[in-house]
Amino acid sequence: MQKTNTTPLMKQYYDIRAKHPGIILFFRLGDFYEMFDEQAREVSALLGLTLTARHGVPMCGIPFHAANNYIVRLLNAGKKIGICEQTSSVMDKNTKLFERKVTRVITPGTLMEDSLLDANQSNYLVCLSVHPRGWALSCVEVSTGEFWVNQNDKDSTLTNLAAALAAINPSEVVGDKDSLEQLKNKVVLPGKLTLTEQPAFEGDYTLPANWPALGAWGDKKKALACALQTMKYLSVTEPSFKTVLIPSYRELKDSLQIDENAVASLELVKSQEGGRRGSLWALLDHTKTAVGSRKLKEWILHPLMDPGEITARQDCVEGFVKNQSALADLSALLENISDVERIMTRTATGTASPRDLSGLRQSLLNIDPLSRWFETYGNIAPHLRALFEENLPVLREMSRMLYDAVDENPPLKLSDGHVIRAGYNAELDELRSLKQNGRKCMEEMCAREREKTGIPTMRVGVNSVFGFYFEVTKSHIAKVPFNYVRKQTLVNAERFITEELKSLEDKILNAEQKIIRLESSLFDEVRKTCAARINHVKAFAQIVSELDVYMSLALCAMKGNYVRPVVDNGTELHYENGRHPLVEATLPSGSFVPNGLAIGTPENQIMLITGPNMGGKSVFLKQTAIIVIMAQMGSFVPASAARVGVVDKIMTRIGAHDALSRGNSTFMVEMNETAHILASMTPRSLILLDEVGRGTSTFDGISIAWAIVEYLYKPAGGPKVLFATHYFELVDLENKYESVSNWHVDAKEYKDASGESRLAFLYQILPGAADRSYGIHVAEIAGLPAACTLRAKKVLKDLEAKKGAKISAKEQDMVKDLFSSPIVEEIKMADPDKLTPLAALQLICEWKKRINE
Known part of the structure; x- marks a missing residue:
């Protein structure tokens, strides 16, 4: 170079x-x-x-x-x-x-500066290690000090890793060459994600002194290795991180797992257009603080699994709903609180600016008002009140210290001066006074010397050779004290200096540099004092962020007419008059058509939903998932009543997510994702399938869709499944299986004034199967040229006329025989618990081949 x-x-x-x-x-x-x-x-x-x-x-x-x-x-x-x-x-x-x-x-994942960060967004750096059976990762948010690790030794396809990365949404991923290659080959990554290659872990498990001991990591050594690799990488960008970051192990299965397709298709934190606007996060976000907005996003992506914890959150939200004055008073308080979480990380790493400590001071000035708020409304969030009172003495001490030490409006840079408040340090005040009133101080000293020596004509002067001096006329030379040092003789006078005069001169001439050095030293002392109390301020940030989220969810509940759901350990998912909050927000008030649902019962494990496109099938599927997510994060939900048996996973196959860059077709992606769902589901999972099987020929698609439904059917208790389809042949499954039920989206065909047939969507989900798909009507609504739709109607009429002849003799009989053949018995005998997804698909292909023969 x-x-x-x-x-x-x-x-x-x-x-x-x-x-x-x-x-x-x-x-x-x-x-x-x-x-x-x-x-x-x-x-x-x-x-x-x-x-x-x-x-x-x-x-x-x-x-x-x-x-x-x-x-x-x-x-x-x-x-x-x-x-x-x-x-x-x-x-x-x-x-x-x-x-x-x-x-x-x-680097994109190591930002700490507010000017480079989005206040509402967490900015994660992930360090990753992929091995043949699974993976390990560490996740760090350096601006807040959040640092955790996870390990999965049973995910060779990296599907669970993809879900984890979708929830984390990192800015940068660090890993060795092989790990990054596997990541790029098996996971669809965001376009702006930065991948940083680092050497593989060398096996040095020397731990920082403030980390948990090596023995505490047990069989999670791969996760620990990622944490150590993270610190090695960060030591290059900011060495002081090692004093702040302490990793903990986070078990991802402790929260509701939402796969990457669900995060995207449900628009949880990002809309289909790619921005925050139009997402569930934006809809629910009425927070007043940056820490609150980030906490809300975290709750959306990681809903709870424990009904007791969920109920505790609901109690807090309801407390605000029922007490408008508590909400108004807290809102006014939170508006004055800065991003103390990020300020404290910069404080602990020694990079905090005067404005940072000023923001911390202004935030902590709200300690006493918040204390009074808890005294009045403490029953709304008793667990936070206890945490607040535990940290209150230290926070008050910090508030007083910062108020005394930091100027009201400090500059951005320490070198600009006037960072430390007047009256905090006597030496600094003296230096500032000297700098501003140097000549006046000299005259005051001279006046004292005239009185002490009895020399009325003594005066103070300065020149470039000797600096400051006392000048005494020759008529008073005899009165000059012995400690005066002669420096210059003039015709009518003598010039003297004293140690006190030179000391004052030195202070005046060097006051500015001394002020900068002393202010820097005092500021560093204040910063270190704050850094030593980082855990107390982090507790304060936790209190503020949670209160902010409860308040935000309460505002949403009142504004959207949401209801408190019952969340328990049952298996039933039931709601009445449920609405999709994002769709509802785009429509005129009161125009959204609500629907109910009752699934997870012995009578209804799998809902088959048929009907025309644009009729509301996808909206119904998505609103069900969103209601579950909102319920388990502790929010009220858009319905008139709801009961949610805790769901452990939400997995979706909605829309076509091509992966052409990896050489996969739409159908292959669909099958890969469906195979992952079948392999990962549990009795507590919620599965949303939309038009699975449409990417191949009709008979192939029907066969695959039929087999998938049967695989999902678990009479002793299986996942809750909503399966939207255009394959009307599947409606026969309701007659074969007790817990499979048919539903349809309602639409009415009518004649307009000219006698033309038209279609009206009613957007209601009703029992029973649809009798038609109304595809040509949908094409007309979509704007297909009239010549095309007229020709389509003619072709459809011809095909329907022939349906009883050729088709009934061949394809129709074949479709009928398909589901009454001995192959059905083989399907019944197959043990899905012993079949891998690939083996299941191979069996389907074999059955299809035999049927065709």
Whole structure:
């Protein structure tokens, strides 16, 4: 990389770049960060900067004070940035250069600065290790200090890993080469996700002193290895992380698992358009704080499994619903609280700015008002009141200390001065006074000396040679004390200095530098004092975030006319007049058509839903899943009544998710995802299937759909299944299996004024099977040319006329025989618990071959 015959400055640049491969080096020169050579070409193209040259080397630069704007754009482009600063004020005599070092490496997953982060979004870095039987990962949010690990040794297909990553939504994934290759081959990754290759773990289990002992990790050594790899990676970007981050083991099965397709198709945290707007998170988010908004997102993606914990959350939400004054008073309090979670991480790592501590001070000034709120409304969230009172003494102490120490409106940078409040430190106050009133202090000293010596003509002066001095006329020389030191003799006077005068002079002349040093020292002491109490402030952040979420959910419940659901350990899922909250929000008030559901009973384990497209089948499927998620996260739900038996997994096969980049067709993706569902389901799972089998020929599709329904059927108690289909042949399953029931979306055909047949969607889910799919009517509504729809009606009429002849003699009889043949007995005899998904599909193919023969 380094060029021959370079200048000393360029040699320094290339040497530093060589030590930090793979990053764009922001090389500080004066008031600009400069980039050179091929990096200059790359950055100028990405950012639209002017490309110039220095000694024939291409270069471009950005003002250091506006660097964050450019850094965000480079991070969004998947780049990593090294900030190279001048670290010495003394120039090297040989090179005539100042020392420069990379002081910070910024990557998408290691951001701490508020200016680079979305306040409402968590920003996760995942370190991953994939092995033949499964995987392990560590997940860290460096701006908040959240750090946990997980390990799964029974997921060779990485389907559970895909679900975990969908919930985490990391900004950056770190892993060895083989792990990243498997990840790219088996998991659909977001387009902007940064993948960082690192050497594989070398087996060094030397743990930081503040981590749990090695023996505490048991058989989770792969997860521990990921945690250690994370710290190794972070030590390059910010060495002080090691004092803040302590990993814990998080068991993902302790919360409702939502697979990656469900996260996307249900639009939980991101709409189909790709942004937060239009998602469930945005709909429910009425929080006042950044910590509250992030907590709400976490609850949506990780609903609870314990009915007792869910009930406790519901009690808090209901407390706000029933007490408007409590809600209003808390809302006013929370508006004054900053993002203390992220501030404390920067404080603990030594990167907190004066504005950070000012924000922490302003937040902690709400301690006493919050204490009074708990005294009045403590019955709303008693567990948070107990936590608050436990930490209250320390928080009050911190509040007083920060109020006394930090100026009311400190500058952004410590070097700008006036960070420490007047009256906090006597020496600092004296220095500031000297700086502002230096001459006045000298005159006051001179006045004291005149009175003490009895020399009325003594005066204080200053020159560039001696500095400050006392001047005494020769008529009073005899009165000069012995401790005066003569410095200059004039015709009519003598000039003297004293130790006290020189001391004052030194203070005045060096006051500014001393002020900067002393303020820096005092600020560091305050920061360290706060850092030592990080756990107390994190407890405060937890209290604030939970209260904020309860308040937000209460506002949603009142605004949306939601009801408190009953959540228990039963198997039944029942709701009346349920609504899809996202769809409802886009429609005029009162126009959404509600529907009810009762599933998970001996009479209804599997619902087969038929009817035309656009009739509301998918909305019904999705609203059911959303009602379960909202119920188990502790929220009220959009229904008039609801009972939810705890669901452990929500798995969906809705819509076509092609993976052409991996060489998979739509049908292959559909089968892969369905195979995962069949292999992963439990009696407590909720499974949503929409048009499974449509990606292949009709008979293949019917065969596969039929076999899947039978595989899902568990008379002794199986998963709750909503299966939307256009295969009307499947409705016969209701007659064969007691817990399979037919339902349809209602639509009415009518004649318009011209006598043309029209279709009206009624959006109601009713018992029984649909008799038609109304496909041509839907095509008309969609705007298909009239010539096409007229021709389609003619062809349909001809086919229906022939239905009793050729089709009944061949295909119709074959379809009829298909489900009364001996193969059905083989299906009954097959033990699904002993079949892998692949083996099940192979059996289906064999049955199809025999039927065709």
